[in-house]
Amino acid sequence: MANGHGIGLHGGCGTQAQALMSEAEWAEARTHLADALRAGWRILAGGGRALDAVEAAIVVMEDSVYFNAGYGAALNASGAHELEASIMDGATLACGAVAGTKRVKNPIRAARAVMEKSPSVMMATSTADAFAERCGLDMVANSYFTTERRVKALAALRQRAKDGNAAAATEADKHGTVGAVACDANGHLAAGTSTGGFNNKPVGRIGDSPIIGAGTYARDGVCAISGTGQGELFIRHAAAYDVAARMMYARQSLTQATDALVHETFGALKVGAGVVAIDGTGRVVAPYNTLGMYRGWIMADGRIVVATHAEEHVMGTVG
């Protein structure tokens, strides 16, 4: 019962204290969120698929320096980037995921290629890179992903560890992920998630972003959802599917189900977490329990809304 298309996204709930970036940087980050929303919306407004809208929105965030996915991704403990992503089509439950990729420029495209061009759902490390390359995706050197911001953050983390103060890692150091959810004019849902993990993450660690049911889930008639936060906890709680299950089996609304996960389950555990989710009517919710979460959506009246902390910014309207 779709009453209109919709899109929502998050850019990670590791949003740092406002003093850590300049006002100009915050403004530019918000612009990139709005760009991502517009990229997805264009597809939906043209009658395109939710799946395409999700991919397009995530590519914009992967290409932005501000988000921990693709360009600008976190550095692992060896100072390299291992990226992961997943995407799911709620119409068919088809899905694809990659983990530990090092060379594919847009991991969300690799996840989609696994979904559509392989019999598998999930591929890891050099196999996933080689597969993406065979599929004709843009490949880059691992150093392409490195930005001054993440190098400084890793150095600061290591210094704090040396000082015996490892626990002082900020939420921003610990997590950051991008995700998008969409509902198209046919009422089909899709979700996708992409991340570099977190700064100083163990080499070879796989988080929740490429785990269908943990970081990403989509099912027509129920919801599409993408999560951000402490990945290990999202896996333990099968977080993304838990929201769908609450809606299917406990008849909770999208708001009730996502609030239960973010505020009750993760709130009680004091685990930083946020999600963006959409239902089959195009309604978007984006609860989080941290200081802030990069997020955005487009209202029924066409207003583009973007936020990082409590305040919501209207970034113009779409046609």
Place this chain on the structure above:
Amino acid sequence: MANGHGIGLHGGCGTQAQALMSEAEWAEARTHLADALRAGWRILAGGGRALDAVEAAIVVMEDSVYFNAGYGAALNASGAHELEASIMDGATLACGAVAGTKRVKNPIRAARAVMEKSPSVMMATSTADAFAERCGLDMVANSYFTTERRVKALAALRQRAKDGNAAAATEADKHGTVGAVACDANGHLAAGTSTGGFNNKPVGRIGDSPIIGAGTYARDGVCAISGTGQGELFIRHAAAYDVAARMMYARQSLTQATDALVHETFGALKVGAGVVAIDGTGRVVAPYNTLGMYRGWIMADGRIVVATHAEEHVMGTVG
């Protein structure tokens, strides 16, 4: 409200036509299942943890030539073995998983090491092997896992593919996985799963066995479950967590929830699937929708029951 400890296991639902193994081989396979049950039971009867019982039972199956896990695992498309496993403690929701390992003799032990000795839930490929080695686990050459049975099966598959008859792969060629679930005297639950994937699987493919929520899940007061079947479908349906969610949110019994998954969801899709699951009272169920499934459990009266097809065999009793 535990009223007694219990253990159940499966050895894959790819059980082949009875004519494909000799009577002596079927008898030996059943003996190995009984050995696995006894190994787990000894721990439970001694007041030990469900988690230890699950690991012990799976190690016996990994070491048996008859099951597609550890020694005797399937060969991938390059003729090598890439193994995967996961384990979960229902008491704490702690869990660990490895995928794409090539050198650790018992992948279930590597999954447990990731759970207990790393901050991560999941590690893949050479990183997982190196981690297991640092943890002091037994390491072997990849060729250790190779058995005549799987070499012949791969050759037969390739011949059929050459003959343009790839669809003639039997269930046994396509899947096979081992898993165990247990409830200890304190009512704590645990589940584990280990596999070599399937014969001729794409290099780098990750299936459902190392995916918490897909192939494995455990939560005290609800259930512990391990699945076997077409892994991609288990991931799409978040199969293991779906059973737990049906019990938590739709108030279904263990039998209702597992039957719904195996016979309704997967039955409707004509997807070969089976699970073994246990609830907090120690009751075991093991539904499957294929020709057969290696499975076993210990009854409240101590009888050891093992089966491959419809017929159940009593293999003695435990103290």
